[in-house]
Amino acid sequence: MQGVPLPYVLGRWDFYGRTFSITPDVLIPRPETELLVEHALQHAGAIRQPLIIDVGTGSGAIAVTLAVECPGATVLGADLSMAALRVAHTNAQRLCPSKVSFFQADLLAPFSTQFDLVCANLPYIPRQELDHLPVSQWEPKLALDGGESGLEVICTFLEQAQTRLSPSGMILLEIHASLGAETLAAAQAAFPSAQHQLIPDLAGLDRMVVIQQGRS
8 A cells, every 4th residue: 555645644735826725535636627727717707706616626626716716706615525525614714714605415416506617526437447546545435436437426417417507607527537538428418509628638638528508
């Protein structure tokens, strides 16, 4: 077994220029996820008072960053793990008091609102692959295990999102690098009238699916 990852030893890690508290109850924020934040800010910046939700918020890194960088936004964070939500709440209280509301939720299930922006970094690692990855030794499996295909949680999320995205809303979905085509196809099936894009990270690996409604 490899040694404990440095962020868990330190109890903190940097993301998008800010330091976040980290425990083994949440994933370690990764530089690749900053790509999602950059696209989120570009979309939210064009809306006067955007309503944003970060699904699978974990440490709250995405939600808190968006709340600070986009002061006019209303930002929600949702996670199934209460332990993760406690970490997220701690980060929000320190970095942006009263600017993010957190909810224990199974994806988007309890929400009836239509959001202008939905960000999601969901479990997407195929179960068989996960068992052989060092990440599974320390980081929470609830946040990693995407089921047998790696797409089980994502497909449930996309189904729920069909009624929870505004007519001009956007979904930004971080994905497994080897499942770009499959995730894109699932997004196209769920939102056939939207625009879809598969975005690579700086290493050239498929990293994010974008779903944009309301643009021809």
